[in-house]
Amino acid sequence: xxxxxxxxxxxxxxxxxxxxxxxxxxxxxxxxxxxxxxxxxxxxxxxxxxxxxxxxxxxxxxxxxxxxxxxxxxxxxxxxxxxxxxxxxxxxxxxxxxxxxxxxxxxxxxxxxxxxxxxxxxxxxxxxxxxxxxxxxxxxxxxxxxxxxxxxxxxxxxxxxxxxxxxxxx
Amino acid sequence: xxxxxxxxxxxxxxxxxxxxxxxxxxxxxxxxxxxxxxxxxxxxxxxxxxxxxxxxxxxxxxxxxxxxxxxxxxxxxxxxxxxxxxxxxxxxxxxxxxxxxxxxxxxxxxxxxxxxxxxxxxxxxxxxxxxxxxxxxxxxxxxxxxxxxxxxxxxxxxxxxxxxxxxxxxxxxxxxxxxxxxxxxxxxxxxxxxxxxxxxxxxxxxxxxxxxxxxxxxxxxxxxxxxxxxxxxxxxxxxxxxxxxxxxxxxxxxxxxxxxxxxxxxxxxxxxxxxxxxxxxxxxxxxxxxxxxxxxxxxxxxxxxxxxxxxxxxxxxxxxxxxxxxxxxxxxxxxxxxxxxxxxxxxxxxxxxxxxxxxxxxxxxxxxxxxxxxxxxxxxxxxxxxxxxxxxxxxxxxxxxxxxxxxxxxxxxxxxxxxxxxxxxxxxxxxxxxxxxxxxxxxxxxxxxxxxxxxxxxxxxxxxxxxxxxxxxxxxxxxxxxxxxxxxxxxxxxxxxxxxxxxxxxx
Numbered sequence: 001x002x003x004x005x006x007x008x009x010x011x012x013x014x015x016x017x018x019x020x021x022x023x024x025x026x027x028x029x030x031x032x033x034x035x036x037x038x039x040x041x042x043x044x045x046x047x048x049x050x051x052x053x054x055x056x057x058x059x060x061x062x063x064x065x066x067x068x069x070x071x072x073x074x075x076x077x078x079x080x081x082x083x084x085x086x087x088x089x090x091x092x093x094x095x096x097x098x099x100x101x102x103x104x105x106x107x108x109x110x111x112x113x114x115x116x117x118x119x120x121x122x123x124x125x126x127x128x129x130x131x132x133x134x135x136x137x138x139x140x141x142x143x144x145x146x147x148x149x150x151x152x153x154x155x156x157x158x159x160x161x162x163x164x165x166x167x168x169x170x
Numbered sequence: 171x172x173x174x175x176x177x178x179x180x181x182x183x184x185x186x187x188x189x190x191x192x193x194x195x196x197x198x199x200x201x202x203x204x205x206x207x208x209x210x211x212x213x214x215x216x217x218x219x220x221x222x223x224x225x226x227x228x229x230x231x232x233x234x235x236x237x238x239x240x241x242x243x244x245x246x247x248x249x250x251x252x253x254x255x256x257x258x259x260x261x262x263x264x265x266x267x268x269x270x271x272x273x274x275x276x277x278x279x280x281x282x283x284x285x286x287x288x289x290x291x292x293x294x295x296x297x298x299x300x301x302x303x304x305x306x307x308x309x310x311x312x313x314x315x316x317x318x319x320x321x322x323x324x325x326x327x328x329x330x331x332x333x334x335x336x337x338x339x340x341x342x343x344x345x346x347x348x349x350x351x352x353x354x355x356x357x358x359x360x361x362x363x364x365x366x367x368x369x370x371x372x373x374x375x376x377x378x379x380x381x382x383x384x385x386x387x388x389x390x391x392x393x394x395x396x397x398x399x400x401x402x403x404x405x406x407x408x409x410x411x412x413x414x415x416x417x418x419x420x421x422x423x424x425x426x427x428x429x430x431x432x433x434x435x436x437x438x439x440x441x442x443x444x445x446x447x448x449x450x451x452x453x454x455x456x457x458x459x460x461x462x463x464x465x466x467x468x469x470x471x472x473x474x475x476x477x478x479x480x481x482x483x484x485x486x487x488x489x490x491x492x493x494x495x496x497x498x499x500x501x502x503x504x505x506x507x508x509x510x511x512x513x514x515x516x517x518x519x520x521x522x523x524x525x526x527x528x529x530x531x532x533x534x535x536x537x538x539x540x541x542x543x544x545x546x547x548x549x550x551x552x553x554x555x556x557x558x559x560x561x562x563x564x565x566x567x568x569x570x571x572x573x574x575x576x577x578x579x580x581x582x583x584x585x586x587x588x589x590x591x592x593x594x595x596x597x598x599x600x601x602x603x604x605x606x607x608x609x610x611x612x613x614x615x616x617x618x619x620x621x622x623x624x625x626x627x628x629x630x631x632x633x634x635x636x637x638x639x640x641x642x643x644x645x646x647x648x649x650x651x652x653x654x655x656x657x658x659x660x661x662x663x664x665x666x667x668x669x670x671x672x673x674x675x676x677x
Contacts (some may be wrong), residue, residue, distance in 0.1 A: 003502050132368065133361050
C-alpha cells in the first residue's frame with residue numbers, strides 16, 4: 001500500500017486543460033437545440049459503436065480517458081447501454097454486417113440525442129470506401145451532427161468534437 | 171522435406187521460404203508430415219486464377235522456415251481436401267475460403283458460413299473476378315450449437331459490446347456462474363479489405379495494409395512491404411530496416427503497456443490502469459513529436475521508410491523512464507494479493523492443447539509454444555540484436571501478463587541496441603514496379619504474433635490478390651477453450667489477456 005500511495009503522490013496531476021469547441025467540425029444543419037444543453041447540463045453519457053473501424057480510432061478513444069486528457073473529469077463518460085446515452089460516437093466505415101446493429105443502437109438511445117462520426121472512415125469512407133461489404137461513411141446510414149476527421153483523430157480532436165456537439169451552435 | 175517428393179522452389183527474401191505446386195492427393199500427406207514434425211499452419215487462402223479456375227494456397231511453418239503449397243483446382247469441381255483434421259485452426263479459414271471464393275473443403279465437418287452474414291447472397295462470391303456487387307439482403311440466421319440439459323441457459327453478448335471494444339458476438343452456455351461452452355461468431359467488421367487490394371496501386375495498398383488492424387499497423391505495413399520487396403527482389407537500405415525494427419518494437423511496447431493497464435483495470439485495480447496509460451501516452455507523444463504519427467501509420471513504405479530519426483536522446487531518456495517505472499509497477503502488481511488472486515489460474519490453456527490447436531504469438535508463448543519469428547527467422551537487424559524469447563508454461567492470465575512484462579523489458583533493450591547501432595545511409599530504395607505473375611510472402615512478428623502478407627500479381631504486374639493474415643485467426647478458437655469452467659465475470663479479463671483483433675480477422 002505504501003508503494004502505491006508513494007507512486008500516486010510522485011505522479012501528481014497529469015491532466016491538461018480541455019480544448020475549446022471547434023465550429024468547423026459541425027456537419028451542415030445541426031439538429032442540436034438549446035434545450036438539449038439544458039437537459040444535459042454538464043454531464044454527458046456516450047455510447048460507442050465501432051461500425052467497422054480498423055481499431056485505430058478505439059486506441060485514441062481509450063487515450064481520452066487517460067490521466068492527461070481525463071475526459072471523465074469534464075463530466076463526460078462512456079456508458080455500457082445505449083439506454084443511458086445522450087451521444088452516439090461512431091467509428092469506422094459502416095460495414096454491411098454492422099448496419100442493423102448501428103441503427104438499432106441509435107434507436108435505443110432516448111431523444112434528444114447526438115451523433116458524432118469519428119475518424120476519416122466514419123467521415124468519408126476512408127481507405128475502405130463503399131463496396132459489397134461496406135456502406136461507407138456513417139451519414140450514409142444514420143444522421144450525423146458532428147464529424148471529426150483524422151486517421152485516427154488525436155485525443156484533443158476527439159474531445160473537441162464531443163465538446164462541439166454539446167455546445168450550442170454559434 | 172525431400173521425402174515428400176515435391177519440387178520445391180525457393181522464394182526470395184530474408185526469411186527462409188520455399189514453394190511447391192502439388193496435386194490434391196498430396197495435400198493431406200504433406201500437412202500430416204509437417205504437423206508430425208512439429209510444424210504449424212500459418213495461413214490458408216484461395217485465389218481466382220481466371221477463366222473459371224481457382225487455386226488454394228497453404229502456408230506452413232516449421233523450424234526451417236515457411237513452406238508455401240499451391241494447389242490448382244479442377245475447373246469442373248473446385249474442391250480440395252479438408253486439412254482441419256490435421257490443423258484444427260484451418261476450419262474457420264476453410265469456411266472463409268468458401269464464403270469469399272466458393273471453393274469448398276471436401277469432407278469437412280463444419281460447412282457453416284464464417285465471414286458471410288447477410289451482406290451478399292449464398293451463391294455469390296466476392297473474391298471471384300466476375301463478382302457482381304449487386305447486393306441482396308438475406309435473413310441472417312446462424313445455427314449456433316445448442317447446449318441442452320437441466321439448468322443450462324444462454325447469454326448472448328454483442329455484436330455491440332459494453333465497453334470501447336470492436337464488435338463480435340459471443341454465445342455463452344452456462345450453468346449457474348460457470349461457462350459450459352462459448353461459441354464465437356465474428357465477421358461483423360468485414361469491410362471487404364481483400365477485394366479492395368485487387369488492382370490497386372502499390373502505395374494505396376500499403377496504406378490499406380497499415381489499416382488491417384490499427385493496433386498492429388507497423389507489423390502489417392512491414393509484412394506488406396516485405397512481400398513487395400521480395401517479389402521485386404529489392405532490398406531496402408540497412409538504415410531503413412533498423413528504423414522499421416525500432417517502429418515495430420515501439421508498437422510492441424505501446425500495446426503491452428496498454429494491455430497491462432487494462433488487465434489491471436479488469437480486476438478493479440484502477441491505479442494500474444492510470445499508471446500504465448500515463449506511460450503509454452508519453453510514448454505516443456514521443457512518436458508524434460519524432461516521427462509525425464502517434465501510431466507510426468504509413469511510416470513504413472515499400473522500399474524503406476518515410477521518416478528518419480531526428481534525435482536519439484528523447485528515446486534513450488524514454489527507455490530509462492519506462493524501465494524504471496515498469497519495474498516498479500511490476501513489483502506492485504506482483505505483490506498485490508487481490509490482483510494475483512484474479513490472474514493466477516484464470517483462463518488456462520494447457521501447453522498440450524495450445525500445441526494441438528496451434529495457439530501462436532504472445533498467447534502461445536505463455537503456453538510453452540516457443541515461436542517468435544524474430545528468434546527463429548531473424549532478418550536485418552534482428553540477427554545482430556539476438557532477441558531473447560519470453561515463454562511461460564502456465565498458460566493462464568498470470569502467464570500472459572508475465573510474458574508481456576518480459577517482452578516489454580526486452581523491447582526496451584532492443585530499442586537501446588537499435589539506437590546505438592543504427593547505421594547511416596538512405597531511407598528508401600526505389601520500388602515502383604512489380605514483376606508479372608509474381609508471388610511473394612512477408613512475415614513479421616507483431617506484438618500479438620506472426621503477421622503474414624501474401625501478394626500475387628497478374629501478367630501485367632498489377633496486384634491481383636493480397637491476403638493479410640492475422641495471428642488472431644489461430645488464437646480466437648483457443649479463447650473458447652480458455653473460458654471453459656471459468657465464471658462469466660472473468661470473461662472480460664481472460665478476453666483482454668489474449669486481446670485479439672476483430673478487424674484483422676474479419677477483413
